[in-house]
Amino acid sequence: MLTKDKEDKLIEIFIAADDFCQDFQRWLDTKPKVEFKVPRFEGRMEVSEILSIIVFYHYSGYKCFQYYYEQQVQTELTSHFPNQVSYKRFLQLISKSTVHLFAFSKWMTLTSEATSIYYIDSKKLPVCHNRRIHNHKVFKDIAERGKTSTGWFYGLKVHMVINNLGQIMSFTFTTGSVSDSNPEVLRTLLTKLQGNCYGDKGYLSRIFEELYEQGLKLVTKIRKNMKNKLMPLNEKYQMFKRGVIESVFDILMTVFDIDHTRHRSPRNAMSHMLGALAAYSFMDQKPSVWLPKLLQ
Structure with a gap:
């Protein structure tokens, strides 16, 4: 079962992803659809759910995404993500979410x-x-x-x-x-x-x-x-x-x-890297440098 800290982190990631998706959709509405095409997401899962699962993988403790999805997402997280799809279908959704994941990772840097x-x-x-x-x-x-x-x-x-x-x-x-x-x-x-x-x-x-x-x-x-x-x-x-x-x-x-x-496709590899960068933004304690008062 998820610990309280991990559950809070999952909720924090989902809230940020959902806010991003709303902002991203408002931005897309201002652009001609011919110039910027976004892959269709057939199925029941929302983009914010897909982004949350990808980013939370880096906090799950698993080192294999398949084990993480089948042993945690499809068992312990069914109440958080009720409209889940199979693992093979989710891999297709990862490929389609690369654009959103890149924009989400860039969007998180705006909070710095x-x-x-x-x-x-x-x-x-x-x-x-x-x-x-x-x-x-x-x-x-x-x-x-x-x-x-x-x-x-x-x-x-x-x-x-x-x-x-x-x-x-x-x-x-x-x-x-x-x-x-x-x-x-x-x-x-x-x-x-x-x-x-x-x-x-x-x-x-x-x-x-x-x-x-x-x-x-x-x-x-x-x-x-x-x-x-x-x-x-x-x-x-x-x-x-x-x-x-x-x-x-x-x-x-x-x-x-x-x-x-061990990546099997460039697009999934890029999604993994972007997910790691986005996950780092949610760290509570980051390495930092403070300037002494004498040098300020």
Whole structure:
């Protein structure tokens, strides 16, 4: 049976998903249907129910979605979701809900606070072992080879910006070959942010001036062939605390399993990753960094 804490979390997720679906539908009503097509959801389940089941999976304690659906959703959660469908049918609904899940994950970032202190980084999402690259078919023509500080991999990347409270401000997915300093990636992540954003030397970018005119200062480490410059004490302190975003990635990898190499379709894989990001937004306690009063 569900514990009281997990039941409260499920209700919290469903309320947020239901509010999102209403806002999303109002937005769709203002757009021509020819320009934006949404998959039809034949069946009895509402989109908010589908999103809630996908996101709550990451709080269920199960590591296999089939076991979670058949042993918990179809038994313990029948009163919460009375119009359930079979497991195979639900897999089809997951594929159709990718658009809604992406919009829901982005919608959840709107609740994050603009603290003017941000951290940026990326994480590799390998889709198979390097020895199986030539035999891999699921992500063929989608995944690409990339290199990080830990070596080469074949797959995707998730790029993310968080604030000092550990809340996700923005995220995007790219192929593994896209560099961290890619101008389009930075524009996507850092649009409308103001303050200071801290990253490693991989984020040295030629659009620094463009971001600075926007009101965002990109603070990074320097390369060995660059001249050293003095840095304000508060910026120096925040650079030392940049590891907080690694803590966020560690939670996404170990608790919410955003990274595994057993996906059977790209669309379901993306739904799983988006569900992990949305689930993180519902965490009660997130890694955070507080600025001492002496440095404020």
